[in-house]
Amino acid sequence: MSNRTNFISAVSNLLQDVRKKLRTALDMGLANSLRYLFFKPKQSLWVDLVTDDFVQTSISDVAMWRDFASKASSDSEVFEHFRRYEILRRIVETNDYFQGRQYLSNIFSLADQDETIYPKTLSDLVSEFDSVGSPLCYKYKTLGLASPLALRYLDTALEIKRLFNLKSVDLVVEIGPGFGGLALMNSRLMKVKDYWLIDLPEVVDLCSRFLDEFRTDTTFRDGLGLTSKQSYFDLVISNYAFSEIKRDMQVELAELVLSRSRKGYLVWNNLGETYMGGVTLKEFLSWVPNPRVLSERPLTANGNQIIVWGLDDV
Ligand SMILES: C[S@@+](CC[C@H](N)C(=O)[O-])C[C@H]1O[C@@H](n2cnc3c(N)ncnc32)[C@H](O)[C@@H]1O
Numbered sequence: 001m002s003n004r005t006n007f008i009s010a011v012s013n014l015l016q017d018v019r020k021k022l023r024t025a026l027d028m029g030l031a032n033s034l035r036y037l038f039f040k041p042k043q044s045l046w047v048d049l050v051t052d053d054f055v056q057t058s059i060s061d062v063a064m065w066r067d068f069a070s071k072a073s074s075d076s077e078v079f080e081h082f083r084r085y086e087i088l089r090r091i092v093e094t095n096d097y098f099q100g101r102q103y104l105s106n107i108f109s110l111a112d113q114d115e116t117i118y119p120k121t122l123s124d125l126v127s128e129f130d131s132v133g134s135p136l137c138y139k140y141k142t143l144g145l146a147s148p149l150a151l152r153y154l155d156t157a158l159e160i161k162r163l164f165n166l167k168s169v170d171l172v173v174e175i176g177p178g179f180g181g182l183a184l185m186n187s188r189l190m191k192v193k194d195y196w197l198i199d200l201p202e203v204v205d206l207c208s209r210f211l212d213e214f215r216t217d218t219t220f221r222d223g224l225g226l227t228s229k230q231s232y233f234d235l236v237i238s239n240y241a242f243s244e245i246k247r248d249m250q251v252e253l254a255e256l257v258l259s260r261s262r263k264g265y266l267v268w269n270n271l272g273e274t275y276m277g278g279v280t281l282k283e284f285l286s287w288v289p290n291p292r293v294l295s296e297r298p299l300t301a302n303g304n305q306i307i308v309w310g311l312d313d314v
Helices: 002-028 030-038 064-073 076-080 085-092 095-114 119-130 146-162 180-189 199-209 247-254 273-274 281-287
Strands: 138-140 142-147 168-175 191-198 221-222 234-240 263-270 291-296 305-309
Touching: 002 095, 030 138, 064 085, 064 180, 095 119, 095 138, 095 146, 119 142, 119 146, 142 146, 142 168, 142 273, 142 291, 146 180, 146 234, 146 263, 168 180, 168 263, 180 191, 191 199, 191 291, 199 221, 281 305
Parallel strands: 168 191, 168 234, 191 221, 234 263
Antiparallel strands: 138 142, 263 305, 291 305
8 A cells, every 4th residue: 555545544544533532522412521531530550351460260350459449448548539440440330421321211211110219219329329439420411410330230220129029128149249339229229138248358348338338227248258058048149240250169159149049130241251261151041040031231242141030920
């Protein structure tokens, strides 16, 4: 190719890129584009989760995440802005404005079917959740200011409540709860007695730190101490977590938790299978009774699926 052709193709790519960015900015609205542009993330460190030497039990079991979780739970200055840190935004706070919009549309249709939920309740739940950790929030016409993560968790909590027709539940266990955001939403939408959290020890500490900020009637428990004495659970949840863990640990967790749980809700991705030698979806489906596979909406990565079991109508 001549220099001239190279130049023309570079300019055309650049123009295409600018047009795409302008279209995105227009779609988000000026105020939201400015929020995005002027948002100041902390510690702009990139970690390649797949090749990091310290990957141990799962795709996100990396030294940088453990160290961060430990700092965020013990250092108040870090905790104050913990949802701005790159490592957290890489592992948990991963959703963008547009996904937020799709979660919001799910939320309104789920709330329509639930007489205990009002528009005011929805915005209160979201603002309460976003009042901690100074996340990036956007303005959504129908709800006001919200982080896309708050909308994802609210959508998931409403969906769990609807699918299993639950108003109250005694024993919930969540594998890989991140900083405990879904645990909070679940405890707000259902009456939950005990909520066990199974994650890396440093991350369970961060969950406790986060959940301590709120008054709830739920007792949140460190699931690392769980033994086979706990004979059953009502519901197990694991979103983008169990499916990212290595096989031998998946087998252990299946024995200890999944096989003892009457109902289950898992968002499944193929990271464990691809990078950690984890079980395949097909194999997993043979581990649980009468599973049903649902679509993830919005789809956040190719191949993601939602697996549920223990529905009343099955
Ligand atoms: C991609 S994040 C998902 C967080 C949260 N479930 C959500 O939907 O936002 C994966 C979670 O799995 C946790 N995790 C990593 N290794 C784990 C292990 N061996 N056992 C339990 N959880 C683990 C991480 O600390 C993190 O909380």
